[in-house]
Every structure is written in structure tokens, then in C-alpha cells.
Amino acid sequence: MPLPLATGSDTPRAAAPGCGAHPLADWQRLGLEASLAEVLPELIQLRRHIHRHPELSGHEHQTAALVAGELRRWGWRVREGVGRTGVLAELGPEGPDVPLVALRVDMDALPVEERTGLDYASTRQGLMHACGHDLHTAVGLGVAHVLAPLAGLLTARVRLLFQPAEETAQGAAWMRADGAMEGVQALFGVHVFPSLAVGSIGVRCGSLTAAAGELEVEVLGEGGHGARPHQSTDAIWIAARVVSGLQEAISRRLDALHPVVVSFGRIEGGKAFNVIADHVRLLGTVRCLDLELHSQLPGWIEDTVQALCRGHGGEARVRYRCISPPVHNDPELTELVAEAATELLGRDQVRWLEQPSLGAEDFAELQQGTRGTMFRLGVAGATGCTPLHSNTFAPDEAALAVGVKVLTLSLLRWMERQASAGPLA
Helix, strand or coil: CCCCECCCCCCCCCCCCCCCCCCCHHHHHCCHHHHHHHHHHHHHHHHHHHHHCCCCCCCCHHHHHHHHHHHHHCCCEEEEEECCCEEEEEECCCCCCCCEEEEEEECCCECCCCCCCCCCCCCCCCCECCCCHHHHHHHHHHHHHHHHHHCCCECCEEEEEEECCCCCCCHHHHHHHCCCCCCCCEEEEEEEEEEEECCCEEECCEECCCEEEEEEEEEECECEECCCHHHCECHHHHHHHHHHHHHHHHHHHCCCCCCEEEEEEEEEECCCCCEECCEEEEEEEEEECCHHHHHHHHHHHHHHHHHHHHHCCCEEEEEEEEEECCCEECHHHHHHHHHHHHHHHCHHHEEECCCCCCCCCCHHHHHCCCEEEEEEEEEEECCECCCCCCCCCCCCCCHHHHHHHHHHHHHHHHHHHHHHHCCCC
16 A cells, blocks of 8 residues: 655655555655654653643643744744644645645643652642643654654645643634634544553544533522521522432433433532521533533523522522533544554554543534544553543553554555545545
8 A cells, every 4th residue: 555655756665455565564664663763752751841841721832832843843834823822733735735634632731739759740839731631742743753754755734733722622612713624634633541551542433522511500598697597598508409419310300321421520609617608609510422412401400400499499590601512533534543553553452442431522623524533542551540630640651652653654544545545525
């Protein structure tokens, strides 16, 4: 199967399948393994630098500057400030008729106090790369380095999107508004996955993640003396009924075959230990795989919360914001990734995931109107790996090379198919 190299090139080409070619001939003959081996120590140091200096969503200024500098050093055409603090870079031929494929990686950290004990742990109190975006960024830079020497040989343009603010589900929309997806025919993405061993990946056609929403509930009561609760309307007591009542209503009033998760992550209320609170604010998240049901949830939650509050003598204000649609993996692109990974890692290291995740990813926002796929990158070492968003999350760095190889070969194979069969339908 030939690589997508410009005609007239003297670069060696691999034989087509059935002609005795080793399945890794394309990768090896272009020297990509040697190129990756050469840059891997630098990528690890870049990842550790980013890990030491995490930045919250929308504030990735230093990370973006570092990324842009490395990309320019390797010959990519770079635009900064795309989606506020995002970076867009391109390589390969330009022109309206040139196929365009994109890779998206995210850069932001979380408000988590790190407890890993690593010698490159976060130096910023209360901030941590607890979701692996530092590794994602390093993977994107690795792909950029490996592809850079092929710039004059590619028959398609590659666009790299280093995205801010994934954790707040805003960055993808910001980049899209700045034209980051214009002309893109196929989009690839990756996310670390603690449930898979390093050296393996997980793929799934169709739904990969859930639709997500942000829920805010204000419970309004009437304050009073803590010694005489019967003379007031206790907003904290009512808020507790709201939290438990919503969970009970989900299990009793919604179809169990269409899972819904409502989790409250923040509660604010009260001013003194002996004063009945008159106001409590709840902040939470809602996850659902069924799009039709997800569209009905805001109204259902409003009705349920209002009934719970009125039933206990209080009132409520309910606000719901849709954060992200579900990530839907294109079957053809997903098969392409699986085939590339099988060649590189072996069939046993490519796991077809049976179930989607109720986690959310604003990668889905970039997929609107564009075919895309995201795969899971195994990061569990010999002793395992704690969950995403944990303050002890420490992915095995051996996953970095795996992510670079699978994504690079997937991009090349997409170009290859474009050159042989024309644009994907």
C-alpha cells in the first residue's frame, strides 16, 4: 500500500499488500521510527515541563507559547490566539483543492492539588494536569516532529489544533468560531485511558462519550434561629432533599435502559453555625447517552426540583446549560485507526470497547459537520493507574510514543486513501 507521497519523489515506497511487504514497511522505510526515537527524550522533557507548570482553562498562555515555538522550530506554519489561547499549525501543500485532515489535542489543567510525589510534580498550588492533557500536548508535538521532514512529500495538508479549555467545554467552540475547522475533511483525536495498559489502545464506532450539561439549583427558604427550626424554612434541609430526591426520581421515573447521571460537585449555603440558612446553591453535572432524552432533561429536572422544594415549603431557581454533545466516532475513520494500531502494536493491543463512557468531551463540538474519531490511549503501568481527575493520577510515559505512532500512521493512511480513492464520502 503506497504512502501519500507526491509524484516524482525519490523517496522509497512500500510494496502493496500481497507483494511480500512487511506491514511496518511504510513506517520503517520513511525512517519514522528513528525520527521518533531521536525526539522522544525531548518530548518527555517537554511533557514534564508542562506538567510542572499547569494552566487552567482559558489561561494556557505559557503552554501555548511553548507549543508555538516548537512547531515553528520544526517548520510548521503557525497561528497563535486561535480560540483565545489555542494554537493552529499546518504542514503540507496549500490550495482550495488540497485535502485537509486535522488532529486535535488539548492543553488545559484542573484545579486539583497534586499528590503524586513525582519529582516533576506541579509547582503551582492547587493546579494539576490530572486528566493527561500534558501528555496529549506532547503527543501532538511528537506527531508534528515526525511529520515535519515529510512536508514536501505530502499530498494533503495536515492541521494541528492545540485546544484550550476542554475541561470547561468552551475551547472547542472558541476555536471553531475562529475558523479552526474550515475545510477539514477528517478529524482525529486521542484521550488517555487509565483502564487500559500502556502499549494498547481502545477504539469504538459510534457513541464514545455522553452528552453533558451543567446544572445550577438555587434553593430559597426563610432564615431563623438554629434553636427554633420550626419557625423557619431550612434551605440546607431542602437542598439535601433535592440531592437525594433527584437520584430517587432518576431510578423510578426514567427508563433504566437509557442511563442518566446527575452529580452535584459543589454546594454553598449558610453564614453561621447557629443560623438556619435561607439560601443554598447547588452546582452539578448531567450526563446522558440518548440525545432525545437529553433534550428533555432540562424540563424534567426543573419540574422535579420545583416539586421537591414546594413540598418542603421552599422555592427554587433552576438553570441548565448544555455543555457538549456526545462524541460520535465515524466507523470508517475508526477502522482506519484500528488498522494502523494493529500494524504498529499487534492485534492483541487493539481493544474494541463494548460500552461508551458517561464522561464528556468537547471534541464533539469540532465534529459538527465533519467526520471524526477519537481513540483511548492506555496509560496504566505495571502498578496500574489511578482514575482521571485524581490527585494521584500519573500515566505511564511509555504511552507517549504509542500515541505518536498511532496518530502519525493514521494521518498518513488517511492521505493514502484520499490519493487512491478521492475524498471520503
